[in-house]
Amino acid sequence: MKVVVDLAKCTGHGICESIADDVFEVQDDGTLVIHDSERPESDRDRMRQAVTQCPAAALSLTE
Structure with missing residues (x-):
């Protein structure tokens, strides 16, 4: 799994970062x-939490 940010x-x-x-x-x-x-x-679980709590919807997970 990879976590990605849309800058x-x-x-x-x-x-x-707090998560x-x-x-x-x-x-x-x-x-x-x-x-x-x-x-x-x-x-x-921790990465999903970061993705779902991002107020700008800038994070995603890929397999």
């Missing part, structure tokens, strides 16, 4: 960096 939609709220600060990092300029976008199956 055109991302507004840098940081909710994803998984080891995966998501909002930079000082508001851009989002994803560390190790390929995630293990054990992270599925």
Whole structure:
């Protein structure tokens, strides 16, 4: 599973970072960096939570 960000939609709220600060990092300029976008199956629930709670609908999961 891979978590993907649409940078055109991302507004840098940081909710994803509060859910998984080891995966998501909002930079000082508001851009989002994803560390190790390929995630293990054990992270599925946490990544789904980040995707569904993103207010800009900028995150998605792919298989």
